[in-house]
Amino acid sequence: MIKNLVEEHVFTAYEQLRGHFPEFCGCDTCRGDAYVYALNRIPARYVNTQAGTVITDFNLDKDQNRAAIDVAMMEALRRVMLAPRCGKAPPKV
Numbered sequence: 001m002i003k004n005l006v007e008e009h010v011f012t013a014y015e016q017l018r019g020h021f022p023e024f025c026g027c028d029t030c031r032g033d034a035y036v037y038a039l040n041r042i043p044a045r046y047v048n049t050q051a052g053t054v055i056t057d058f059n060l061d062k063d064q065n066r067a068a069i070d071v072a073m074m075e076a077l078r079r080v081m082l083a084p085r086c087g088k089a090p091p092k093v
């Protein structure tokens, strides 16, 4: 089973970081846009796993990679928050 470890961490980063952006909409469209924005900016890191194997952050070789993913997700949340495509009014800043 082919898995992108970066994808796993992007999902985790989303859960951890969205609280920092209270104005972020968080609907399916906005969440998907945030994932896509972050994933398109981080090189994929694919592994071939046995079915049922638990992927942990341990598999990402360097803390550096995780930091880069966190930064990309922060930027993603900020951008989607300021220009949501779902029709929600952007926050007045």
Ligand SMILES: [Zn+2]
Binding pocket: 025, 026, 027, 028, 029, 030, 031, 084, 085, 086, 087, 088
């Ligand atoms: Zn939305």
